[in-house]
Amino acid sequence: MKMVEFTVLQTKLKSLFDKTGGVLFKSLLITGLAFYLLLIFFANQPCCQSSELLTSLRHRWVWNARRSFSVASATNISHIVFGVTGSTNTWRSRRHYIEEWWQPNITRGFVWLDRIPSEYLPWSPSSPPYHVSADTAGEFKDYSRHGMPHAIRMTRVILETFKEANENVRWYVITDDDTVVIVDNLVEVVGRYDHNKYYYIGGNSESIGANYENSFEMAFGGGGYALSFSLVQALVINLDECIKRYPTLYGSDHVLQSCILELGVSLTHEKGFHQIDLVRNIWGFLSAHPQAPLISLHHIDVVEPIFPSMDRHQSLEHLMKGAEVDSSRLLQQVICYHKKSNWSFSISWGYSAQIYEKIHPPSFLQKPLQTFLPWSNRARPGFMFNTRPLSNDPCEAPHVFFFRSVERANRTQVITNYSRSSPRKLPTCLSSGNHSADSISEIRVLSPVKRLNWVGRRECCDIVRFHGFNVAEVRVRGCRNDEIVA
Structure with a gap:
């Protein structure tokens, strides 16, 4: 036997096992040593010393061992590379969006600009490293009939990004420079998928008109999208030639989707990517978020500030305070009732709370109040989801509270506080017994420290007490088997 080779292999595998202490490597160690002994046995038989089968078996075992390790080990932030499409002209007003979520020396990636940002040098270490996109104007001069001037540059x-970073990468995430990313939620979502397969993950527009004008099966670039390493590895081989086949599509995200479709890959929808093709005030949308982890928010500089009495930058900083404590529950809606008063409570964790002076079923409360308009008014209906109109009916108009603070009460509990934004200025809902909620000025919400598991059903909650006449306390908990929220 070739004892030197055997000893070297044994030492490497044992060292790997000692570092991880994992069951996976223990299994691989035992299987690998047994298989290696089998290979050596066949190699010493006259009939097999030049066998192609032996070589094939050896290569297949090594490939399967690597793939087993890759799939079994959890995806973390080091496996993700971001490609942020930006512009030097807009960097001054947009850099703070990125710097709210970018983690220097932890997140990987680059912001791609159209020219050297001389006016911003030396470059801030709080921002992603910048690169200047290649000048391909000559190569694509006959293919630049896109509605967006920088469509080709943004597509590339x-x-x-692939050329700059492809070691130990599982996912590439492409976003715009005015997009906010909830990184921990992104890691958890893409970690559900096998990066060794072809995956194109994202969300479409909230506006029917925008989807109709582009594609209902396109991941909108502002909301961001994630591409598995295997897909990108195949995509980049002929990407420039593919771009030339789509000279009239409006934006880079539509061009890229068309090239991905040529590889036979369709969009995997994840509801937490938000293009925010909405205008005006989006608190109604954010207060009834889909049952999915929040991953991204785009167009924050187009809609009104998401918190009253704050500008856009302050609003974003305030929202991220909740994300830093528990990103898994951010914007997640829970519904519960105080039946003695005939009140319905709807909590959007880390953002807002509402009290209705009537018992409304979840099917009503989960429809966003239409405080916003669609990006495009050319389609009817305007949205990809149901909405309910604003109403002056005191039984349907909520008392509105906004997130004020968050703290860890102890090792098992987080407390978020929500303060009334303004008086409702409506009479009491008489049909529910004339129980006014006007005196409530604060809602205190107690939730578990552990991260939320999004698979299955929403969490439940209880109205546990009232402190005096002005503070309501709500406890968030897992739902009991067969519990009906009503």
């Missing part, structure tokens, strides 16, 4: 961000 995935190619240029």
Whole structure:
């Protein structure tokens, strides 16, 4: 036997096992040693010393061992590379969106600009490293009939990002420079998928008109999208030639989707990617978030500030305070009732709370109040989801509270506080017994420290007490088997 080779292999595998202490490597160690002994046995038989089968078996075992390790080990932030499409002209007003979620020396990636940002040098270490996109104007001069001037440059961000970073990468995430990313939620969502397969993950527009004008099966670039390493590896081989086949599509996200479709890959929808193709005030949308982890928010500089009495930058900083404590529950809606008063409570964790002076079923409360308009008014209905109109009916108009503070009460509990934004200025809902909620000025919400498991059903809650006449306390908990929220 070739004892030297055997000893070297044994030492490497044992060292790997000692570092991880994992069951996976113990299994691989035992299987690998047994298989290696089998290979050596066949190699010493005259009939098999030049066998192609032996070589094939050896290569297949090594590939399967690597793949088993890759799939079994959990995806973390180091496996993700971001490609942020930006512009030097807009960097001054947009950099703070990125710097709210970018984690220097932890997140990987680059912001791709159209020219050297001389006016911003030396470059801030709080921002992603910048690169200047390649000048391909000559190569694509006959293919630049896109509605968006920088469509080709933005499409090629995935190619240029791949060239810059492809070691130990599982996912590439492409976003715009005015997009906010909830990184921990992103890691958890893409970790559900096998990066060794072809995956194109994202969300479409909230506006029917925008989807109709582009594609209902396209991941909108502002909301961001994630591409598995295997897909990108195949995509970049002929990407430039593919771009030339779509000279009239409006934006880079539509061009890229068309090239991905040529590889036979369709969009995997995840409801937490938000293009925010909405205008005006989006608190109604954010207060009834889909049952999915919040991953991204785009167009924050187009809609009104999401918190009253704050500007856009302050609003974003305030929202991220909740994300820092528990990103898994951010914007997640829970519904419960105080039946003695005939009140319905709807909590959007880390953002807002509402009290209705009537018992409304979840099917009503989960429809966003239409405080916003669609990006495009050319389609009817305007949205990809149901809405309910604003009403002056005191039984349907909520008392509105906004997130004020968050703290860890102890090792098992987080407390978020929500303060009334303004008086409702409506009479009491008489049909529910004339129980006014006007005196409530604060809602205190107690939730578990452990991260929320999004698979299955929403969490439940109880109205546990009232402190005097002005503070309501709500406890969030897991739902009991067969519990009906009503």
